[in-house]
Amino acid sequence: MNDVTELKQYVGAHALSQSLPPEHFHKLLDRIRTDEGGAPGSWAGEWCRAGERLEQEGHLLEAVRHFNMARFPYVDGPARTEALERCVSVFDRWRKETGGIERLDVDTPEGRVGCWTSGLSDTGRKPLLIFMGGIVSIKEQWAPLLGRLSKLGFAGLVTEIPGVGENGLPYHKDSWRLLPRLLDAVQGSADVANTYCITLSFSGHLAVRAALEDDRIRGIMTVGAPVNDFFTDRAWQAQLPRITVDTLAHLTGVASADVGEHLRDWALSDQELRSLPVPLAYAASARDEIIPAGDPGRLRRTVPDLRIVEYDDVHGAPSHLPEMQMWGFHSILRMKGGHLLPRAALRYALLAGRLRRRPAPTPA
Template structure:
């Protein structure tokens, strides 16, 4: 089992990306004294303490807090019975409070396994924005995009990586094809011929791989996607335990089977050189998961590249305010959106963020 210290360390990074309204997540973390429990006793157990916080948040009327508490209860993936129940409660709570005439849930089958996703603002005349997380993040975590679709002028799809949440697929060489199946399903409900993808971490790699085969994808924005070097240089000595265990889960493999499997997932230079659509890549210089050599591989082999680098760890959690504005602006620019007003607002906000950083350095 993953050690509590590592669970807390990585949970803190994800907490930074969430906006809690009625509780202090750090206080919840401080009250946890042991790993997720298999015995059902809640004396400081990771999963049960987060579940208790979720139930209290619901009583207090803070639904979004409850969803994120259930999210951390099952973090990084459901292993104990309590974590599995938390994952189910998370989905149930989200559907009960957020699914309506605009936000809908869909389930399709790929290779005989179910895959669920949410959509919003579906319109055949609007381009498609597909959002895909990595090996840890659930689709409900990216619900902000469901709300932003109307403002941005996009039909929005929010889904999950294989092995995460309600995606029953496993991560292998052809996992990227699930993206094509989603677009096929939505072909009469959105303009999928003009699809733009925001792929977080490992989700970005799936987006790139699908784009090499699927002309409907016109642009990709990613944060810390492993493309080649991560897989080629994969080793237990350099990849954090929590990442290795989570990869074992999404690949449905034992830890000792992972290394050879990772090699098979790498995109070669020859493959990625065929990527002609715009790729915005946000790179973290101190990434503890993606090796720094990945940056050089990307620069050497991606022709239509906008590379943004932060002196930060995986996902650049200390630069989230910048990233949260950069991502929609990237999508709007890639799509040639005529929403000039929104582009100006986002550009101005990014300038303010840059000024803040310059002032802070003085």
């Protein structure tokens, strides 16, 4: 059973990333007293009841966001299983009504991977943009972004890290192989020789590792990805949030006490980082409670083609989400080249966002 206080502490970043107003979700959190089952006052129960009301009122995407929060941080029993199923089914209704997003299931030797896609076509194949979240976010959280990709010249594919949501693969050291398998699955309907990745947190680690082996990946944007120190620094691991350790234990199939040792050889070496053949854009957080400062520092010392931005924020920079999204898309377009108008528009929006947050001058 999860610690309710810690759930409330760390869910805020994910609620904000889905545009849930703080005054709304704080009232909901105040009703939660336990993480047991789906009864009134429970984590899954209260989030699901809010989702049901929104679904009945026809606010499907808002309902999806609440069912997503109900299964947070991972599926550990019947209540969260039902929440995930309802999240996926209501998103399916929403995307059918909205149009432009298609379902794709990819079978691999290790299991089936559920995906949402846009812009795939047998003719006029476009460069591919893969979007993947971290260890506690599902594809339905990010799939609405697929609607933006056509204007930016991409086909899109959104999926999850192994073990999360509808990704039935185990999570292990070689999970980076998922990315080449996804490219193989859509090679007839996208220009996979020009693939770019927006892979957040732990999936950023997978993308960097995959780019060392698969030259179809041409650029990566990531946010707070573990690289080396996260996997090797025992002192840092000892103070990680319990929710992070327990989630990694659930995904990897080891006891929470054994997570650190289990992940030790997942670290990317300096030699590997120096040989990274593609541009990397990395958004770091100065107050990141999950990723140690040594990881972005290591990237600065080693990666040949690196753009890095740092926000005064916690992991995932939830208070800087609009600016970070614009910076991320601008970085990917810069890697891809061309499309001067979208790049200029994103650059202008990025600058405007920075100016809006600049403190006003102090009156004389």
